[in-house]
Amino acid sequence: xxxxxxxxxxxxxxTPERIQIVAENILKLKSQGKAPVVVVSAMGKxxxxxxxxxxxxxxEPSKREMDMLLSTGEQIxxxxxxxxxxxxxxxxxxxxxxxxxxxxxxxxSKAKIHQINTARINKELNNDNxxxxxxxxxxxxxxxxxxxxxRGGSDTSAVALAIALEAEKCEIYTDxxxxxxxxxxxxKKAHQLSEISYDEMLELAKLGANVMHxxxxxxxxxxxxxxxxxxxxxxxxxxxxxxxVKPMEKAQVRGVTLDxxxxxxxxPRVPDKPGIAYKLFSALSAQNVHIDMIIQxxxxxxxxxxxxxxxxxxxxIVLPIVNAFVFEVASExxxxxxxxxxxxxxxxxxxxxxxxxxGLFGILSDLGINIxxxxxxxIKISCIVAQNDAINALNEVHxxxxxxxxxx
Amino acid sequence: xxxxxxxxxxxxxxTPERIQIVAENILKLKSQGKAPVVVVSAMGKxxxxxxxxxxxxxxEPSKREMDMLLSTGEQIxxxxxxxxxxxxxxxxxxxxxxxxxxxxxxxxSKAKIHQINTARINKELNNDNxxxxxxxxxxxxxxxxxxxxxRGGSDTSAVALAIALEAEKCEIYTDxxxxxxxxxxxxKKAHQLSEISYDEMLELAKLGANVMHxxxxxxxxxxxxxxxxxxxxxxxxxxxxxxxVKPMEKAQVRGVTLDxxxxxxxxPRVPDKPGIAYKLFSALSAQNVHIDMIIQxxxxxxxxxxxxxxxxxxxxIVLPIVNAFVFEVASExxxxxxxxxxxxxxxxxxxxxxxxxxGLFGILSDLGINIxxxxxxxIKISCIVAQNDAINALNEVHxxxxxxxxxx
Numbered sequence: 001x002x003x004x005x006x007x008x009x010x011x012x013x014x015t016p017e018r019i020q021i022v023a024e025n026i027l028k029l030k031s032q033g034k035a036p037v038v039v040v041s042a043m044g045k046x047x048x049x050x051x052x053x054x055x056x057x058x059x060e061p062s063k064r065e066m067d068m069l070l071s072t073g074e075q076i077x078x079x080x081x082x083x084x085x086x087x088x089x090x091x092x093x094x095x096x097x098x099x100x101x102x103x104x105x106x107x108x109s110k111a112k113i114h115q116i117n118t119a120r121i122n123k124e125l126n127n128d129n130x131x132x133x134x135x136x137x138x139x140x141x142x143x144x145x146x147x148x149x150x151r152g153g154s155d156t157s158a159v160a161l162a163i164a165l166e167a168e169k170c171e172i173y174t175d176x177x178x179x180x181x182x183x184x185x186x187x188k189k190a191h192q193l194s195e196i197s198y199d200e201m202l203e204l205a206k207l208g209a210n211v212m213h214x215x216x217x218x219x220x221x222x223x224x225x226x227x228x229x230x231x232x233x234x235x236x237x238x239x240x241x242x243x244x245v246k247p248m249e250k251a252q253v254r255g256v257t258l259d260x261x262x263x264x265x266x267x268p269r270v271p272d273k274p275g276i277a278y279k280l281f282s283a284l285s286a287q288n289v290h291i292d293m294i295i296q297x298x299x300x301x302x303x304x305x306x307x308x309x310x311x312x313x314x315x316x317i318v319l320p321i322v323n324a325f326v327f328e329v330a331s332e333x334x335x336x337x338x339x340x341x342x343x344x345x346x347x348x349x350x351x352x353x354x355x356x357x358x359g360l361f362g363i364l365s366d367l368g369i370n371i372x373x374x375x376x377x378x379i380k381i382s383c384i385v386a387q388n389d390a391i392n393a394l395n396e397v398h399x400x401x402x403x404x405x406x407x408x
Numbered sequence: 409x410x411x412x413x414x415x416x417x418x419x420x421x422x423t424p425e426r427i428q429i430v431a432e433n434i435l436k437l438k439s440q441g442k443a444p445v446v447v448v449s450a451m452g453k454x455x456x457x458x459x460x461x462x463x464x465x466x467x468e469p470s471k472r473e474m475d476m477l478l479s480t481g482e483q484i485x486x487x488x489x490x491x492x493x494x495x496x497x498x499x500x501x502x503x504x505x506x507x508x509x510x511x512x513x514x515x516x517s518k519a520k521i522h523q524i525n526t527a528r529i530n531k532e533l534n535n536d537n538x539x540x541x542x543x544x545x546x547x548x549x550x551x552x553x554x555x556x557x558x559r560g561g562s563d564t565s566a567v568a569l570a571i572a573l574e575a576e577k578c579e580i581y582t583d584x585x586x587x588x589x590x591x592x593x594x595x596k597k598a599h600q601l602s603e604i605s606y607d608e609m610l611e612l613a614k615l616g617a618n619v620m621h622x623x624x625x626x627x628x629x630x631x632x633x634x635x636x637x638x639x640x641x642x643x644x645x646x647x648x649x650x651x652x653v654k655p656m657e658k659a660q661v662r663g664v665t666l667d668x669x670x671x672x673x674x675x676p677r678v679p680d681k682p683g684i685a686y687k688l689f690s691a692l693s694a695q696n697v698h699i700d701m702i703i704q705x706x707x708x709x710x711x712x713x714x715x716x717x718x719x720x721x722x723x724x725i726v727l728p729i730v731n732a733f734v735f736e737v738a739s740e741x742x743x744x745x746x747x748x749x750x751x752x753x754x755x756x757x758x759x760x761x762x763x764x765x766x767g768l769f770g771i772l773s774d775l776g777i778n779i780x781x782x783x784x785x786x787i788k789i790s791c792i793v794a795q796n797d798a799i800n801a802l803n804e805v806h807x808x809x810x811x812x813x814x815x816x
Contacts, residue, residue: 016464050484056424058491065494068502069487072480076458079477083466086473094476098506099552120552144507144528 001125003167004029007039007135007158011175012232013077014044022173023084025235026130030090035125037165039135039158040081042073063108067137067148071097074134074154081132092130095120097137098146102157104138110150111138113157116164133161152213159216163223170225171239173232176211178240179204181402182256187395189403194238196254197245203346203380204255217242251353253401258394259342260387262292263315264372265322266307268332272298277306280325287321289314292342293375293384303331307373309384312338340372341390344382345401351376356401363400369393409533411575412437415447415543415566419583420640421485422452430581431492433643434538438498443533445573447543447566448489450481471516475545475556479505482542482562489540500538503528505545506554510565512546518558521546521565524572541569560621567624571631578633579647581640584619586648587612589810590664595803597811602646604662605653609635611754611788612663625650659761661809666802667750668795670700671723672780673730674715676740680706685714688733695729697722700750701783701792711739715781717792720746748780749798752790753809759784764809771808777801 006026013019029036041047050069054061061069078094085092101117124131135154138147149156155172162170179201182190196204198221205214211229220227220242230239270276277296284291294308310318315336322334350356360381364371373384385393414434421427437444449455458477462469469477486502493500509525532539543562546555557564563580570578587609590598604612606629613622619637628635628650638647678684685704692699702716718726723744730742758764768789772779781792793801 016461019465053424053484054488054491057427057488058495060495061491062494065487065490065502068490068504069484072483075480075483076461076477079473080462080465082473082476083462083469086470087466087468094473096476096554146504 001122002034003037003125003162003165004034005037005039005158005162005165005167005170006173007154007171008041008173008232009154009175010041010044010047012173013040013081016080018232019077019080019084022232023081023088025173025232026081026085027088027090028235030130034168037121037125037131037133037161037167038081039133039154039161040074040077041135041154042070043077043080046076047073064145067108067111067146070148071134071137071146074136078132078134082130085130085132090130091128092132093124094132094134095124096134097157098139100131100133100161102138102160103141104147104149106140106143106145106147108145108147111140111147113138113149113160116160118164121161121165133157152215155212155216156219159219159223159225159227162225163219167225169228170220171228171230172212172216173230174211175231175233176229177231177234177237178229179211179242179255181254182394182398183258186258186391187256187398189395189398191402192237193240193254195241195243195245197348198242199379200245200254200346200348201242203344203377204257245348251349251356252347252405253345253350253356254347255345256394256398256401257344257346258390259344260390261312262309262340262342262384263312264307264309264337264340264384265318266305266335266337267322267326268305268335269299269301269303270306270329270331272302272304276329277304279329280306280322281308283321283325284310284318287317289318293373293382295373309340309342309373339387340384341387342382342384343390343393343397344380345397346380348379351378351381357381359400360397363396364393367393367396409530410442411445411533411570411573412442413445413447413566413570413573413575413578414581415562415579416449416581416640417562417583418449418452418455420581421448421489424488426640427485427488427492430640431489431496433581433640434489434493435496435498436643438538442576445529445533445539445541445569445575446489447541447562447569448482448485449543449562450478451485451488454484455481472553475516475519475554478556479542479545479554482544486540486542490538493538493540498538499536500540501532502540502542503532504542505565506547508539508541508569510546510568511549512555512557514548514551514553514555516553516555519546519548519555521557521568524568526572529569529573541565560623563620563624564627567627567631567633567635570633571627575633577636578628579636579638580620580624581638582619583639583641584637585639585642585645586637587619587650587663589662590802590806591666594666594799595664595806597803597806599810600645601648601662603649603651603653605756606650607787608653608662608754608756609650611752611785612665653756659757659764660755660813661753661758661764662755663753664802664806664809665752665754666798667752668798669720670717670748670750670792671720672715672717672745672748672792673726674713674743674745675730675734676713676743677707677709677711678714678737678739680710680712684737685712687737688714688730689716691729691733692718692726695725697726701781701790703781717748717750717781747795748792749795750790750792751798751801751805752788753805754788756787759786759789765789767808768805771804772801775801775804
């Protein structure tokens with residue numbers, strides 16, 4: 001069975017016309033002798049409408065009931081897409097998460113997939129049916145309750161199904177044509193990549209290239225499932241292939257990103273005692289705050305200056321914790337700087353080539369831009385810069401590493 | 409367990425405000441020490457919206473996929489109502505037809521309930537949860553597919569659950585306060601009945617008192633489940649109780665109805681041969697046409713005049729069949745009369761009291777109204793009259809049998 005899993009996001013199935021277009025694309029795959037298993041999201045913004053309705057009734061709805069409610073959105077799309085395929089002359093069958101055996105834990109609203117019993121899907125494929133699966137949902141086998149998978153849920157459904165079905169590949173259809181070297185809205189010269197490694201894609205996803213959720217990419221990487229990110233608005237574009245790429249000898253910058261939703265917090269003159277930083281960061285992580293960069297400078301007077309960055313959205317949670325910490329350890333008052341942005345370059349092994357880091361710092365220096373913080377991983381170098389300089393810096397760095405190298 | 413099943417129709421749960429009102433009514437029942445099991449329909453006209461969406465995509469959608477689609481409407485209501493109860497401080501749990509064990513046959517869009525496995529509902533009731541069930545739906549245990557119960561489905565869900573749970577009673581909440589002696593829009597003096605027998609209610613339901621579908625009433629009668637028809641817009645009104653009523657010695661007319669959606673068809677001069685009427689009526693019933701009254705007069709020339717009535721909506725199906733019959737048996741051309749209406753009086757044993765029939769014919773005669781056809785059952789007498797005379801006749805008959813007798 002040459003199974004191929006396709007996933008169509010909300011904008012791809014937002015209207016009856018869009019559903020027809022998607023059905024035609026599925027039949028194209030079928031006519032190539034493949035067995036399509038198609039995962040769909042809820043139509044357009046219909047999930048938001050359901051959330052609004054729920055909040056009108058109860059500002060703090062139980063997660064179990066929210067899952068019951070929201071899972072209907074994907075179910076609606078599955079049946080409509082099966083009808084569209086039927087009209088085009090091909091048998092299709094829609095399945096809920098329960099019906100296609102997607103078993104999860106019982107963490108409603110952010111469930112994790114434990115297992116997929118593929119018996120029903122295989123039976124339908126053997127009957128030459130195109131199988132349409134409701135994304136984002138599963139069920140807990142102990143309670144019999146419907147669960148949802150949380151953010152990036154439909155992508156995760158698709159990747160997990162592809163793995164369970166030993167599919168050839170998993171195509172993620174969205175409203176962009178693929179992965180770009182940078183955000184085309186900010187960098188005119190940004191261009192689409194024909195392929196990218198899981199690791200690079202993961203860094204880009206985490207750094208704000210909002211195409212796929214890191215969770216589904218990690219799952220694909222672990223199982224070596226080849227992904228394609230493609231557009232359902234431009235089927236001629238073959239999209240970006242995401243796969244295990246053997247690092248080439250020469251390290252290359254593959255993408256340049258900018259995250260403007262970031263705030264730097266500095267706590268000056270923290271007493272230099274063991275465990276004192278742990279106290280602060282464990283309190284923050286207990287609130288699920290994602291702390292990105294941390295810098296701690298030992299000052300000559302035997303006190304530390306601690307700086308770190310957080311998503312600006314979390315500021316309301318973070319400030320009370322930081323203020324309590326300041327009070328407890330008797331440091332100086334915390335400084336909050338929102339006018340910052342994180343500029344990053346991404347590419348396999350780039351930190352192993354010192355010329356790349358020095359090149360980055362050189363450009364920023366030539367532009368007269370001060371680097372406030374730096375962090376690196378094996379495939380990423382990030383700098384915190386002033387937000388006012390950020391777009392200019394992004395374009396210059398993209399020019400230097402990518403446009404002038406003509407990497408595809 | 410003092411279980412009471414309540415069912416709320418689409419208009420009762422059409423908006424978040426309505427759902428709040430329903431939640432409060434459920435808590436009133438709970439505070440009386442009862443264990444509520446609540447069956448809900450889809451919100452307002454949302455089922456119609458889904459049907460419209462489906463027909464845009466496929467003018468002839470498969471019934472399996474329609475069931476998958478439409479079942480989401482009730483599921484949405486269940487979760488919202490559970491959220492509303494939770495907000496009012498009481499634990500509630502929503503269940504799909506599958507989750508509460510409503511097993512049906514596999515006739516999609518008109519499935520019949522085979523069995524209800526009440527284990528899950530009982531478990532939830534034992535945990536002091538209010539149980540909210542999606543009406544209109546079940547599942548087929550062989551395929552694992554979602555089914556819907558067709559017209560009157562949510563009422564049927566409610567009655568079947570009440571029977572399976574051995575509930576004290578089943579309350580059907582709708583947008584009218586109960587069962588009336590006649591249609592209040594046509595008969596000013598019509599008043600609400602405090603109770604009525606299953607048989608009488610069945611006749612009224614069949615004759616167009618559009619409150620409950622006959623199917624659910626029959627199910628209640630067979631199992632002697634006490635029903636209440638009540639309004640969710642007027643909780644002070646105790647509604648109409650439907651139950652087994654021992655016939656009193658004196659037969660009474662309990663309701664007067666008028667069905668204007670009726671057409672009379674006459675086929676004159678049909679040869680008087682055995683099986684010739686069967687030929688016509690079996691062809692019609694093969695198309696699911698409900699033939700109501702049939703009159704066959706043997707004419708002195710050895711030919712029959714056959715007349716019958718059909719719902720006017722079925723005329724498009726009926727005419728070609730009748731014309732083919734006319735051609736085959738070489739009778740005279742069929743006559744179609746749409747300007748007719750069916751006036752009926754309903755009451756247990758009324759045909760056993762000759763004075764009632766003669767009373768009816770007397771009034772119509774006094775009004776100068778010609779009775780074109782008559783049919784009777786044990787609890788009903790129907791007359792076909794000209795539509796122009798019908799509303800006047802309805803009021804006069806209601807006056808004579810009901811208003812002037814002050815029957816409650």
